[in-house]
Amino acid sequence: METLITILVGVLVTVAVYLLLSKSLVRVILGTAILSHAVHLLLMTMGRLKKGAVPLLGENAESYTDALPQALILTAIVISFAVTSFLLVLAYRTYKETGSDNLDALRGFKDE
Amino acid sequence: MLAITIAIFIPFLAALLVPFIYKRVQSRSIGWFVMSVPLALFIYLASFIPAVAGGKTYIHTIKWIDSAGINFTTYLDGLSMIFGLLITGVGSLVILYSIYYLSEREALGRFYVYLLMFMGSMLGVILSDNIMVLYVFWELTSISSFLLIAFWYHRKKSRYGAQKSMLITVSGGVGMLAGFIMLYTMTGSYSVREIIETIGQYTNESLFLPAMLLVLLGAFTKSAQFPFHIWLPDAMEAPTPVSAYLHSATMVKAGIYLVARFTPVFGGEAVWFYTVTGVGIFTLFWGSVNAVRQTDLKALLAYSTISQLGLIMSLFGLGSAALNEGYSADSVIYTQATFAALFHLINHSTFKGALFMVVGIVDHQVGTRDIRRLGGLMTLMPVTFTIAVIGSFSMAGLPPFNGFLSKEMFFESVLNVRNLDIFAMGPLMGSLLPVVAWVASVLTFVYSMIIVFQTFLGKHQPDRLDRKAFEAPVGMLIAPSILALFVVGIFFFPNVVGTYLLGPAMTAVYPPFEGAEGLVPHIAAWHGFNAPIMMTIGVIAVGALLYIYLRYWRGIYSLAPMRWNLDSMYNGLLTQTEKTSSFLTRTYMTGYLRDYLVYIFVFFILTVGGGLLWTGGFSIDLSNDAPMTISEYIIIFVMMGASIAIIFAKSRMTAILLNGVLGYSIAILFVVFRAPDLALTQIIVETVTTALFLLCFYFLPEWSKEKSTRSLKVFKGIIAISVGTVVTVLALVVQGNKMFESISVYFENAYELAGGKNIVNTILGDFRAFDTMLEVVVLFIAGIGVFTLIKLKAGKGDEDVED
Numbered sequence: 006m007e008t009l010i011t012i013l014v015g016v017l018v019t020v021a022v023y024l025l026l027s028k029s030l031v032r033v034i035l036g037t038a039i040l041s042h043a044v045h046l047l048l049m050t051m052g053r054l055k056k057g058a059v060p061l062l063g064e065n066a067e068s069y070t071d072a073l074p075q076a077l078i079l080t081a082i083v084i085s086f087a088v089t090s091f092l093l094v095l096a097y098r099t100y101k102e103t104g105s106d107n108l109d110a111l112r113g114f115k116d117e
Numbered sequence: 118m119l120a121i122t123i124a125i126f127i128p129f130l131a132a133l134l135v136p137f138i139y140k141r142v143q144s145r146s147i148g149w150f151v152m153s154v155p156l157a158l159f160i161y162l163a164s165f166i167p168a169v170a171g172g173k174t175y176i177h178t179i180k181w182i183d184s185a186g187i188n189f190t191t192y193l194d195g196l197s198m199i200f201g202l203l204i205t206g207v208g209s210l211v212i213l214y215s216i217y218y219l220s221e222r223e224a225l226g227r228f229y230v231y232l233l234m235f236m237g238s239m240l241g242v243i244l245s246d247n248i249m250v251l252y253v254f255w256e257l258t259s260i261s262s263f264l265l266i267a268f269w270y271h272r273k274k275s276r277y278g279a280q281k282s283m284l285i286t287v288s289g290g291v292g293m294l295a296g297f298i299m300l301y302t303m304t305g306s307y308s309v310r311e312i313i314e315t316i317g318q319y320t321n322e323s324l325f326l327p328a329m330l331l332v333l334l335g336a337f338t339k340s341a342q343f344p345f346h347i348w349l350p351d352a353m354e355a356p357t358p359v360s361a362y363l364h365s366a367t368m369v370k371a372g373i374y375l376v377a378r379f380t381p382v383f384g385g386e387a388v389w390f391y392t393v394t395g396v397g398i399f400t401l402f403w404g405s406v407n408a409v410r411q412t413d414l415k416a417l418l419a420y421s422t423i424s425q426l427g428l429i430m431s432l433f434g435l436g437s438a439a440l441n442e443g444y445s446a447d448s449v450i451y452t453q454a455t456f457a458a459l460f461h462l463i464n465h466s467t468f469k470g471a472l473f474m475v476v477g478i479v480d481h482q483v484g485t486r487d488i489r490r491l492g493g494l495m496t497l498m499p500v501t502f503t504i505a506v507i508g509s510f511s512m513a514g515l516p517p518f519n520g521f522l523s524k525e526m527f528f529e530s531v532l533n534v535r536n537l538d539i540f541a542m543g544p545l546m547g548s549l550l551p552v553v554a555w556v557a558s559v560l561t562f563v564y565s566m567i568i569v570f571q572t573f574l575g576k577h578q579p580d581r582l583d584r585k586a587f588e589a590p591v592g593m594l595i596a597p598s599i600l601a602l603f604v605v606g607i608f609f610f611p612n613v614v615g616t617y618l619l620g621p622a623m624t625a626v627y628p629p630f631e632g633a634e635g636l637v638p639h640i641a642a643w644h645g646f647n648a649p650i651m652m653t654i655g656v657i658a659v660g661a662l663l664y665i666y667l668r669y670w671r672g673i674y675s676l677a678p679m680r681w682n683l684d685s686m687y688n689g690l691l692t693q694t695e696k697t698s699s700f701l702t703r704t705y706m707t708g709y710l711r712d713y714l715v716y717i718f719v720f721f722i723l724t725v726g727g728g729l730l731w732t733g734g735f736s737i738d739l740s741n742d743a744p745m746t747i748s749e750y751i752i753i754f755v756m757m758g759a760s761i762a763i764i765f766a767k768s769r770m771t772a773i774l775l776n777g778v779l780g781y782s783i784a785i786l787f788v789v790f791r792a793p794d795l796a797l798t799q800i801i802v803e804t805v806t807t808a809l810f811l812l813c814f815y816f817l818p819e820w821s822k823e824k825s826t827r828s829l830k831v832f833k834g835i836i837a838i839s840v841g842t843v844v845t846v847l848a849l850v851v852q853g854n855k856m857f858e859s860i861s862v863y864f865e866n867a868y869e870l871a872g873g874k875n876i877v878n879t880i881l882g883d884f885r886a887f888d889t890m891l892e893v894v895v896l897f898i899a900g901i902g903v904f905t906l907i908k909l910k911a912g913k914g915d916e917d918v919e920d
Contacts, residue, residue: 026711062868
């Protein structure tokens with residue numbers, strides 16, 4: 006299962022990178038969202054999958070799944086949510102100020 | 118002695134206090150407070166003179182970065198003593214002078230803060246035994262010098278001069294740092310004393326020569342030796358007290374100090390001997406040649422300082438020959454050069470300090486320093502004139518002034534070189550040195566006469582002066598008068614200086630010669646009609662002739678080789694560097710987000726992917742994979758399909774729904790992976806994110822089809838697939854090779870350690886609570902960002918900030 010998930014991670018990263026290289030601001034934001042999905046899955050596989058019970062001590066199981074990646078992913082989910090929402094609002098504001106969501110047109114230099 | 122360590126910091130502490138006091142008094146009386154600092158330090162240091170003259174040294178260590186061998190060690194010996202007295206002594210006089218020189222309208226608080234900062238750094242340089250600490254203080258002197266040169270920062274020339282001195286001295290300093298590190302690599306110690314003791318075993322190491330040259334680079338840039346001397350004339354844009362203090366009496370002598378301090382380390386080597394002597398003697402010559410052509414008195418003094426520093430430098434080079442063979446009755450004679458160097462060092466500080474102050478007074482009183490406009494001030498400013506005569510005649514090497522004594526010793530030292538039979542010193546080299554030295558001395562005589570005669574004698578031209586000339590206020594005359602007294606006093610009592618100051622310093626430069634006979638000679642003004650006195654008489658005769666016929670031969674300065682100059686090379690280098698770097702930056706900083714991302718991804722592919730290929734770290738082990746059910750296969754393939762479909766989505770609505778598919782599928786996978794907390798969070802976050810996307814779409818335009826060329830699409834595809842592949846392969850390799858035991862077992866004690874049964878929760882809320890708190894802060898910041906971006910109206914008039 007780990008192998009297949011890792012390949013899935015690779016596919017997600019590929020898609021995310023392709024989107025990040027787009028001109029449209031919304032596509033770039035979508036790319037970051039997908040990239041964080043990929044990273045969450047990657048973290049998960051690093052702790053090995055399905056190797057024990059749910060990490061709740063009350064279950065009295067023989068062994069538990071690795072809880073550390075789960076904690077890290079939980080943090081990451083929340084942070085990526087914050088980043089995505091901030092970027093979305095940034096895109097909204099940029100569009101309102103400049104009338105464009107095209108990154109090529111939003112280039113900083115005026116002199117060239 | 119802890120007190121000596123504290124002495125370094127007293128000026129810094131005083132500098133901290135100055136702004137507060139200045140706020141209260143707001144007048145030039147702040148100078149009196151500032152002056153008390155170096156004066157107290159001078160008296161304090163002077164109280165050590167008898168003990169140091171008796172051969173005692175003081176050392177004190179404060180542990181700093183002990184593990185790296187860097188400690189705050191102060192070391193007071195004869196050599197540090199001379200410099201310490203110069204720094205505090207001349208410092209007191211300069212501050213006294215500045216009280217009257219600077220107008221109350223100037224930013225006096227700032228001025229004295231810089232000056233005290235400089236004083237502290239300079240004391241740090243000469244009292245530090247640890248070369249790393251020395252380096253830090255060394256650069257601090259460069260910085261405070263920069264600030265002082267740029268004191269009148271509204272002037273373009275001040276800024277130019279400040280930048281120039283900073284660039285040259287700091288790059289030399291960095292070279293010196295490299296030299297210090299090489300010394301450490303060889304000897305394993307940062308302590309100068311320890312290095313001196315052990316360096317003998319390392320002279321054949323390959324790093325020895327580079328270390329020596331780099332240390333010399335630091336010394337030469339700081340002491341304005343050819344070809345690095347070009348910063349000093351431009352540094353004259355500083356207020357005159359600063360020029361008198363930093364750029365003639367103290368800071369430029371830091372390089373001399375370094376050479377003296379490292380003579381026991383490198384001295385006795387042929388390269389050291391030739392470099393120091395050669396550069397010194399050429400600087401002496403070149404400085405004096407250029408000084409004669411100057412019409413600005415301060416520029417003249419700047420070149421004369423360069424020239425005199427070259428003289429002292431060359432003497433240290435000559436003196437280092439004595440260390441070649443160790444102590445013997447023959448080699449001790451060469452130490453006389455070093456003795457002369459130390460003696461001239463003190464003398465130069467006295468007469469040059471006085472001369473700078475005189476020029477400052479003239480400038481202050483009549484409003485110009487141009488010798489073409491000056492003249493006939495003798496009767497109007499008699500005291501200033503007297504001081505100028507004393508200073509100039511001493512510089513020219515005339516009796517009865519201290520410059521005469523050290524100049525004679527200089528001649529004697531260069532003549533002694535003829536007998537030197539080491540370092541492949543042929544008769545040609547041996548006679549070249551005295552000739553160059555003599556020619557330079559003649560020119561020195563000429564420019565010294567220019568200072569006196571063209572300023573104070575000749576025709577008075579009141580209509581060409583800004584102000585009516587009259588004698589300066591008494592306060593301004595005190596400091597140069599004291600220095601002039603020293604100029605005369607040292608001539609009559611040279612052996613007081615010799616015994617109490619120069620003797621102990623000689624021991625510091627020549628540790629193996631300690632207590633040797635002839636190391637500290639008796640200084641006598643008259644020693645019969647020998648070669649040096651003949652040379653002096655020749656200097657006076659030829660110099661006088663040259664001065665009288667100056668206007669007939671001045672024309673040679675407009676000849677082609679004289680016009681070729683280092684300044685234009687420096688300026689050209691600077692503008693070229695700026696142009697090239699700006700061109701380079703503009704080439705790759707395109708302003709396109711895509712380009713920057715491509716740099717990052719390509720770098721990632723090359724380093725990580727390349728690293729994998731390079732090390733051949735592929736060992737993928739799939740045997741430990743968990744078994745899968747049909748439903749899991751379905752989820753994974755749905756996700757793959759959904760993600761790929763996003764790229765080809767025609768409308769943004771499709772894309773965002775597909776992204777939703779991804780998010781919810783991950784939630785399901787989290788359930789499969791036994792992570793209920795994650796699944797819950799993921800579902801909530803995904804819902805809100807999708808809603809947010811949809812909300813934003815309401816305001817944003819429909820996404821236009823990416824109008825890009827086919828080749829660009831292919832390029833993007835290649836980058837994307839490469840990154841994906843590298844990530845996959847890397848992840849598989851990592852999974853196949855568990856190099857370390859998992860630390861997660863620790864958290865399974867959650868109930869005993871944190872009192873919680875949900876392990877994930879205890880990690881977040883207990884074990885890594887600080888992390889979680891900062892995460893909340895991030896959320897908070899993002900929230901503020903979102904709020905301001907929505908609510909904040911751009912202020913009018915803020916729009917053109919960029920232009």
